[in-house]
Amino acid sequence: MKDKVIDIKNLSFVYPDGTRGLREVSLTVYAGESVAIIGPNGAGKSTLLLHLNGVLRGNSTVEICGMPVSDGNLKEIRRKVGLVFQDPDDQLFSLTVFDDVGFGPLNMGCSEAEVKERVSRALEWVGMTGYEKRSPHHLSIGEKKRIAIATVLALDPEVLVLDEPTSNLDPRSKWSLVALLTSLPVTKVIATHDLELVRALCQRVVVLDRGEVVADGPAETILNDLPLLRAHGLAPEG
Amino acid sequence: MKHSFIDQYCDLDSFIHRLDPRTKFVASLAFILAVLLTPAGKWWMFVFYFLIVLGLLIFSRLPPTYALKRSLAVIPFVLLIAIFIPFFKEGEIAGSYNIWLWKISVTYSGLFVLANVVAKAWLCILCLILLSSTTKLTELLRGLQQLGVPQAIVLILSFMYRYIFVLMDEAMRMQQAYQSRDIGGSLLRRLKTFGNMIGALFIRSYERGERIYAAMVSRGFDGQVRILNPLRLKGADVFFGVVFGVLLMSPYIILLVQ
Known part of the structure; x- marks a missing residue:
């Protein structure tokens, strides 16, 4: 058996306003896997992702690489789990690309030389070398998405967690992003309802609806199970 | 959406662009202080300070029309505040007008104060335009931080600059969505909608x-x-700082000697 990168058992979460976010979710992700979490709007995908690096905390423990998420090791957890938010304007909050990509490494206490090295390596990975001095608000959405991915790659994460990576992208930018993601040799967890993306990138699919895991299996099987997809609003009726 | 940026010319290269942001910030503050402390009516001092800014503007290779336009754009605000001075200042009357029930008179001393206020405001604005067009905002903020400005304020400023255009886009989209469904209605209703939009x-x-x-x-x-x-x-910063400081002080020294 391969190493467990993410291990969640019976996780439930209720938002402060009483909305049920997650109900008894169990999920194990192994090293090297690409897992898609699909589900209709409001299924709890983003809520689940926010539990992976401890921004939200539910009733039961989430284990990352064998470490339970707790106050003591949040920094280490957040280095291991690279969470990329849906809207790159949320992810890129600095005035220059360099500051944004270097933000994580700086917070981890890297030296100046190491920060610079990590920034240029991360930008090279996503094909954005030479953008260091640009301002995020001058970039196209596709470019912003790539930089957003670079901001977490700079931390050398064990697992890359992406929330709707292809939303708002035109087909060309979308497929070039898919190619980029395929080329990155890390474990990936991708929340999306873009089934084309799932087909191209993921071997395993988890279906989430109303905060519950309703299916978990090989992408091939689940994406061809039309009745299942229909029941959860992921395929057209009829 | 494309927006124009306050620091749109800071990619040019000149002696002034290359100065340390802290030097420029402190120099600007000193300049503004010097202008504000100029005694009213010392027109030769205003001319002197204007020549300093003009010289720096030429040095900085900014398009002259750009600086001029920018500075004029701020004049209405100054006028809005200062326009009433000539009417309220007491003194020799320059002219009086009857408007309906009121008799309004303008005094020479009032006009004199107004002219001073406008001159000072304009000089300060020119100086700020010079500062903001030759310094990248990121650099300026970094400079402020190292000058000891509290971290929270620097962070707020940097977030403001980063997100103001994102917010403007959001507001613009809301405006468009409103306009495409706008079918008139009373002023009160429109105001209500406007309030809702601000809330949203x-x-x-x-x-x-x-x-x-x-x-x-x-x-x-x-x-x-x-x-x-x-x-x-750098050495250039020290050099600039000393020369600029001496220039700024020289009119005051002349005043003292007189």
Whole structure:
């Protein structure tokens, strides 16, 4: 058996306003896997992702690489789990690309030389070398998405967690992003309802609806199970 | 959406662009102070300070029409505040007008004060335009930080600059959505809609703030802002600072001697 990168058992979460976010979710992700979490709007995908690096905390423990998420090791957890938010304007909050990509490494206490090295390596990975001095608000959405991915790659994460990576992208930018993601040799967890993306990138699919895991299996099987997809609003009726 | 940026000419290259942001910031403050402290009616001093700014503007290779236009854009605001001075200042009357029931008179001393106020405001604005068009905002903020400005204020300024255009886009989209459904209605109703839009914008910004914070926390933010490559003063900065300081002070020295 391969190493467990993410291990969640019976996780439930209720938002402060009483909305049920997650109900008894169990999920194990192994090293090297690409897992898609699909589900209709409001299924709890983003809520689940926010539990992976401890921004939200539910009733039961989430284990990352064998470490339970707790106050003591949040920094280490957040280095291991690279969470990329849906809207790159949320992810890129600095005035220059360099500051944004270097933000994580700086917070981890890297030296100046190491920060610079990590920034240029991360930008090279996503094909954005030479953008260091640009301002995020001058970039196209596709470019912003790539930089957003670079901001977490700079931390050398064990697992890359992406929330709707292809939303708002035109087909060309979308497929070039898919190619980029395929080329990155890390474990990936991708929340999306873009089934084309799932087909191209993921071997395993988890279906989430109303905060519950309703299916978990090989992408091939689940994406061809039309009745299942229909029941959860992921395929057209009829 | 494309917006124009306040620091749109800071990619040019000149002696002034290359100065340390702290030098420029302190020099600008000193300039503004010197202008504001100029005794009213010392027109030769205003001319002198104008020549200094003009010289620096030419040095900085900014398009002259740009600086001029920019500075004029601020004049209405100054006038709006200062326009009433000639009417209220007592003294020799320059002219009086009857408007309906009121008799309004303008005094020479009032006009004199107005002219001084406008001259001072305009000089200060020219100086700020020079500062903001020759210094990248990122550099300026870094300079402020190293000058000891509280971290919270520097952070607020940098977030403001980063997100003002994102917010403007959001407001513009709301405006367009409103206009495409606008079928008239009373003024009260329109005002109500407008109020709702402002409220919605506030809530959206608040929620965006929470998401941004989550994104910061996700990358290890713990309340401590760390910066790389601290700025270092160069010989040119010292040279500029001394020359500029002496220039600024010279009219006051002349005043004292007189």
